Amino acid sequence: MKRIINITLLCAFVILIAASCKKTTKGLRPVVTGGSGEVLVLINDALWESAVGDTLKSILNDTQLGLPQEEPVMDIIHLSHNGFGSMFKTHRSILDLRVSAEIEKNNLAVKDELYAKTQSFMKLEAKDNQAMIQLLLKNRNKIVAYFLLGERNRKIKTFKRSVVQEIFEKVKSKYQFTLSFPAGYKINKDEADFLWISNETPTTSQGMFIYSYEYLSEDMFSKDKIIKRRNDLLKKYVPGPTDGSYMGTESLYPILSRQFDFNGNYAIETRGLWKVENDFMGGPFVSITYLDEKNNRVICMDSYVYYPNNNKREMLRELEAIMYSHENLNK
Numbered sequence: 001m002k003r004i005i006n007i008t009l010l011c012a013f014v015i016l017i018a019a020s021c022k023k024t025t026k027g028l029r030p031v032v033t034g035g036s037g038e039v040l041v042l043i044n045d046a047l048w049e050s051a052v053g054d055t056l057k058s059i060l061n062d063t064q065l066g067l068p069q070e071e072p073v074m075d076i077i078h079l080s081h082n083g084f085g086s087m088f089k090t091h092r093s094i095l096d097l098r099v100s101a102e103i104e105k106n107n108l109a110v111k112d113e114l115y116a117k118t119q120s121f122m123k124l125e126a127k128d129n130q131a132m133i134q135l136l137l138k139n140r141n142k143i144v145a146y147f148l149l150g151e152r153n154r155k156i157k158t159f160k161r162s163v164v165q166e167i168f169e170k171v172k173s174k175y176q177f178t179l180s181f182p183a184g185y186k187i188n189k190d191e192a193d194f195l196w197i198s199n200e201t202p203t204t205s206q207g208m209f210i211y212s213y214e215y216l217s218e219d220m221f222s223k224d225k226i227i228k229r230r231n232d233l234l235k236k237y238v239p240g241p242t243d244g245s246y247m248g249t250e251s252l253y254p255i256l257s258r259q260f261d262f263n264g265n266y267a268i269e270t271r272g273l274w275k276v277e278n279d280f281m282g283g284p285f286v287s288i289t290y291l292d293e294k295n296n297r298v299i300c301m302d303s304y305v306y307y308p309n310n311n312k313r314e315m316l317r318e319l320e321a322i323m324y325s326h327e328n329l330n331k
Contacts, residue, residue: 029113029115029116029117030090030115030116030117031090031116031117031118032090032091032092032116032117032118032119032154033090033091033092033116034077034091034092034093035075036092036151036154036155036314036317037074037075037151037313037314037317038074038075038076038077038091038092038093039060039074039075039076039077039093039094039095039147040077040079040088040091040093040094040095041056041060041076041077041078041079041095041097042079042080042081042084042094042095042096042097043056043078043080043081043096043097044080044081045080047097047099047129047132048078048080050129051129051133052097052099052129052132052133052136055133055136055137056076056095056097056136057076059136059140059143059144060072060073060074060076060095060143060144061073061074061076062144064313065256065271066256066271066272066273066284066286066316067284067312067313067316068253068273068282068283068284068312069311071311071312071313073144073148074093074144074147074148077091081096081098089115089116090115090116090119091116091119092116092118092119092120092150092151092154093119093120093121093147093150093151094114094115094119094120094121094122095122095123095124095143095147096121096122096123096124097123097124097132098123098124098125098126099125099126099127099128099129099131099132100125100127101127101128102127103125103126103127104127106125106126106127106131106132106134106135107123107124107125107126108122108123108124108135108139108142109122109123110122110123110146111123112150118150118153118154118157119150120146120147120149120150120151122143122146122147124136124139151317151321152317152320152321152324155317155318155321156180156321156324156325158182159180159181159182159321159322159325160180160325162182162183163180163181163182164181164182164183164185164186166187167179167181167185167186167187167197168180168181170187170190170195171195171210172329174190174195174210175195175210175212175299176295176328176329176330177299177326177327177328177329177330178325178326178327178329179301179322179323179325179326180322180325181197181322182322184199185197185198185199185206186198186199186200188207189237191237193211193212193213193233194209194210194211194233194236194237195209195210195211196208196209196210196237196238197210203307204305204306204307204315205304205305205306205307206303206304206305206306206315206318206319207303207304207319208301208302208303208304208319208322208323209233209234209237209238209300209301209302209303209304210299210300210301210302211229211233211299211300211302212292212297212298212299212300213229213297213298214296214297214298215291215292215293215296215297215298220298221266221268221289221291221298223255223257223268223270226257226268226270226287226289226300227249227255227270229300230249230287230300230302231248231249234246234247234248234249234274235247235248235277240276240277240278240279240281241276241279241281242278242279244278245276245277245278245279246276246277246278247274247275247276247277247304248274248275248276248277249272249273249274249275249285250272250273250274250275250282253272253273254272255270255271255272256270256271256272257269257270257271262288262290262326263290263326263328265290265291265292265293266290266291266293267288267289267290267291268288268289268290269286269287269288270285270286270287270289271284271285271286271287272284272285273285274304281306281308282306283304283305283306283307283308283312284304284305284312284316285302285303285304285305286303286316286319286320287300287301287302287303288300288301288323292330294330295330301323301326303316303319303320303322303323304319305319
């Protein structure tokens, strides 16, 4: 009798654990797969080889601005709908294109986390090839922006799980906002008006300069004034590998600038190439300069990458994600 009772209790315990596990795992999604910057494109082979495919490639494989060598905005993985099995459904970014005479109205729709956590999924439908081409061209900026934003947000979530506390606290106390630098980054230089943080390996360097100064007039946000301030500070604080060398901005390469809203603040994004004066080092940079109106100051976060003779797109996007992890403490 005692054995029967024990077995009964054990069965009840197993059932209870199973029920508990079922409740706990319900709603859990698989993690995304694939490389950063990749988009899995679902499109039948005939469309892929047609003008529709050419149009799509011209959008996703457009040249990423602000790099020293040509790199595409996104990397494309082509797959037909018939091959879209379970092993592909967790890909981080999926773009589904469908053309059919049965489709009454052209449509673009997005569905976050359709098959996996943090996944970006977009579907485009059109009644014929020409309609699909028009849909792609009309929404080219929206398509690219959607997938790039998904990549950035994934990076930010990852970084916040492994934030370097020393850097987090330093930025917080020095500038009254926070940034989520992941493991590997260290404080390189800390001056009254300048903070240099970087991740160094034997072959690469990723870094960010953070500096602030009093806001006096609107022309402080002109491209020329931003670059002049940058060059003055880098000459002062960022020496090169040889005597008399220092970091500066490459003036022979286009310097791109755009105005935008950064977390509710007026801001300018600047992209270009940096170089080491009196030496041969160089690479891409991107900076965000914004107005902290409450404290009457200009804040600049200036990021750079050094990785000679190799692709730098994803390394620079890592730093962009860190800049966009910005959280203001003075709200």
